[in-house]
Amino acid sequence: MKRTLVRSFFVATFLLLPLQYGLVGLGNLIGIGEPWPAVVQPGFQNVWDNDGAVTVLSPEFRLEFGDGGTESILPGLVFDDVPASHHLGIMRSHFKPAKHEEVDRATRMWLGDRFEELSGRRPSHANVIWYEVRVDQSADATSRTPVDTLAIEIPRK
């Protein structure tokens, strides 16, 4: 390959790398998320306040059955075909009350089938409860407070 062409490749790369990183920042800023593919490595941007506590959001499905019974299932069990590191991502994308006032029928149907498979009976409703898990390492204490709920009606078969 000619040297001038190779040099052009490098010039293009020098320009494209910061440009695509700018798009990554823009995507995060306006809330559409990080593009794929993009030359970005994980930043682990959040920091730990030495005097405070670690706080994270943790969701779970609370199933309600026709006979009044309830059962809780963690997303990891519902989405066990998906890598564990993606479970929270799925929940954030599809089951955050602020983003989704209503879950579409296809998802509700699939969830109903999945819940039936896992618990042996089909629930009539499911609530996605988002807990704030607070770990205070200095006080050796962990608390879990429900902070948000998304109600999902499970369609009958």
Next chain:
Amino acid sequence: MTPSRIDTWIHDSFGVSAVGLALYRILFAAFALLVIAPGHDVYVDLVSLAALPDSLYAPPPGPMALFDGFPSAEIGALLHFLLNVSLIALLFGVRTRAASIAVGVLFLLVYGFTYSVGKINHTILFPLLPLIMSFSGWGAAYSYDGLFRARAHVSSWPLTMLALVVGFGMFTAGFAKILGGWLDPGTHAAYGHVVKHFLVRGRTDLLAPTAVEMEHDLFWELIDYGAVCFEIGFLAAVARPRVFRFFAAFAVLFHLGVMLTLNISFVFNIIVYAAFVDLRAAGRTFGAYLPRIRPNIGVRLAMLGGVVVLAICAQIYGSPLLLLNERFVMESDLQAHEVLVVLLASIVVVVFGIRKAVSPLDGLATEIRPVLNMDRYRRSAVTLGSTFFVYVVLVATNLGEFWPFSIYPMFSQGGIPWSRAVVREIPRDDPALGWESRTVSQLPGEPYPLLEHGVDPIDLANFVSKTRIWDERRVHGLRKMFGEGEIARRDLLVMRVDGRIVDDDSVSVSFVPYALMTADSTALNSSLPRTSDSASPIR
């Protein structure tokens, strides 16, 4: 920089040879087949993903938005097969450039679908590598192309390009940390992540418990600063090949540290860093030991047939390394084969790093040859030292024994509480069966001799005592230990046995029922931590 200096940097930073590049090509393809294992490892398994409804398809901005949903299981399997064919073609150097581009594009696509559930794992450097290296002529030697087609010209500029991309990628990680406040002395960012991943995400393997207990302000602040400096410095190092090689080598140890404490392996980056080994010297050193192949029709047919046969094998059987994941199940989502690869890479870096530090000689060739040529006493010492190092690393990180490196702690645990497991055969539909703890005289049913039924008592005891969350996967693992055929014949109650010294002169032994396995289901003790807080049976 003047134009001539820029050209020198582009073309002469990293020395290459046809043999060195060929060795790296073979290593990369083998790594992708054995470690990444398309279609078999959970991160590159589109067939499993096909079980999700298309309504959950949430593509990231970019080309994945062109698709309406996840591929069907059939299309997923076809993509896996194409990827396996491309990788085997790359391994044998058949149509190397086309195979390299196919590998890169297919990995981008497969990862793209995996990341269309709402989360991106930053594997980008791995698929970009074959795309960039397709211009290097890495198929010129030890390849079908080299034997039967026009010999390709080798170029080193793709390595400089790869260094630029890797350096920039690492820079983005460091830059995000600066924006997030990692350099604020009032924060302990790395420690916060360790605590969060340990206590909330269940990443409790390897040295994570030790790291959580290490509340040392200065240490964690140094880690915060060190991580940022290292990642930002990576980009600056691109200008100096020798410095960049040091950064690439250190990156392996950096990922080792992340894996040990955060239980995140980043195994796909390891092979990218390996591209910056001195390939010219590696070619000189190892090329002498490689067989010379004469081009004839037999070789031609064997190579072309090998692509098809091995691709089918890879498609059906996957990687034998994945068997490790069944043998060594981790509490976190870390996988045993990833741990092995990162450990091996770290050992290579440490061994060569030490030799580099003590030797005034330069280059990989001069590093390897003395080891091969040294007298038998020195070679014995090096072998013993390396074995001891592996032993220390494996035993230390496993908090116990790690086959085949055994320790013999006989009688060294006296007085310490212990835990084992027993299994009882229970009469069908026993109404008196409860979940309360029992003494030896209150055990239900009949003894179930484990060894007679091919179940290793130590394995079972470890499985029972080390399982923290009893999810479906662990229950499946427990049933698999006994076999569905055996469970169909008899109901089995797995009990944990805890023993401890009481009143300084006697031993208390209690039996806690954990799981009742019947033909249809597995009922768990409701007090066990599990993914569902109900006591309903899991199958």
